[in-house]
Amino acid sequence: MTVQDVDRVSFAAEWQEWHRQKEEVLSGPHGFLAITSLRWLTEEPARFEDAPGAWSATADGVVVELAEDEEVTVEGQRVRGRHDFGVLPERGSVYVGWGDAVIEVAKRGGHDIVRPRHPGNGLRTAFTGTPAYEPDPRWVVTGRFVPFDAPRPVTVGAAVEGLEHVYDSPGRVEFELDGGTHRLTAFNGRSPGALMVLFTDRTSGVTTYAANRSLHIDAPDADGRVTIDFNRAANLPCAYTDLATCPLPPTENRLPVAIEAGERIPLERGGRP
Template sequence: MTTSAAETGTAFAAAWEEWHRGQEARLADPHGFLAITALHWLGPEPERFDDAPGAWSAGPEGVTVALGPGEGLVVDGETITGTHRFAPIPERGGVNAVWGDAVIEVAKRGGFDIVRPRHPGNALRTAFRGTPAYPPNEKWVVTGEYRAFAAPEPTTVGASVEGLEHVYDAPGEITFELGGAEQRLTAFPGKAPGTLTVLFTDATSGVTTYAANRVLQLPAPAADGSVVLDFNRAANLPCAYTDLATCPLPPARNRLAVAVEAGEQIPFERR
């Protein structure tokens, strides 16, 4: 049986809708990024916060919380009271401690230990209306060529938080044609082994799409180095919605001159 172009287009749109719903569901999760109420930077002196129990501090041996009378947290299924020291957290790692219906995220970003409480009742989450996006269009699906570097290249990028930096080992770059010209993007490691992440901006950034960044999650390149870039799935990072995220910015060479009129647009929260 031959599949018609209309059927193919319908299936393509349905697959995109499913992806977009998944994106919004993760954002709207009771303990997702929209639930964050504050970004607390920890130092050596214990400090208490309105949206988390205990007094928090950080040092070379990790993060410490001193819980007062009647205060407690649940970490890895175990209720803790008194003084608790978290093991040193690796960069971009984190631990979630449960406090009632809230989650207290303890993490490391840009070399700094942080606490980010996540409360389901946060107004940013409860008022979330979804994310506007361009209608899916197959013309924005392009095939590129992945070239691995001889060795991963440490690449320092800025962050949505002023003064913060992230360092990624870039395994290679992708070349492709878009807008009648050759384009080139540096790739970072993806979420699963072999997959890739691409941070970029383009001529729509700050106009119809979020100014600082968007991200593409790519499958592992094929044996011949080919890789598919579906710009319909260009997604916002959490910093597009909240100032309490520490998202990385694209490398300078990942700023496309072409207008990529595909994927997620500026969130309602930023308009």
């Protein structure tokens, strides 16, 4: 595809719809902007002002002990007293209903956490949108997926100091841009065969969020070709709140070019409209 081949009106409209849907999830009643705290559970039961019950992390998984006057819903069922969530898988989450709030119970970097999500949280109610570059077909490039002989575990840092994430990488994505060849270590995407990359570039910390941006890539075709649309380079939740545990890009995913496309620094972090 060349820039000349693109219907710019349709291209912009499709991007706007993508961006609208992403913002809708982020700022939904129980989206990341609704999170009021990040609690790291230990063996000692602890109560929090923004969640019901006393929470602990045991050898058998997360446990909550509710007081006599407390009730939550788990998978649609009313729960009182003690509830055992069992051992949660890494990056797994369970969402517990409590009035108009949702209590996320999760495991991140090997640690059990609780993250209450309240619709009235000020970060959410004050949200007006994320600044972004105007969509431009120039930033849509054709690349190729180069698979590894076998998936490789890749350890990356996190937005929370001292925390690490481990992802399996099926291979790398290669592409040409500004006269050079660039390679990004890829992780598995949300759908079968799809890919996700985390990266920084020369705009990071200048016009785009310093720590990371993410990009989803559809599954390669039979010849390994992929379409990389940098217009859809997206902020992760840590760009908006310190209550996120987002992964950082692998060291090799620091691009030596300026990707002036996609989402920019959020207003919440001092970005400009």
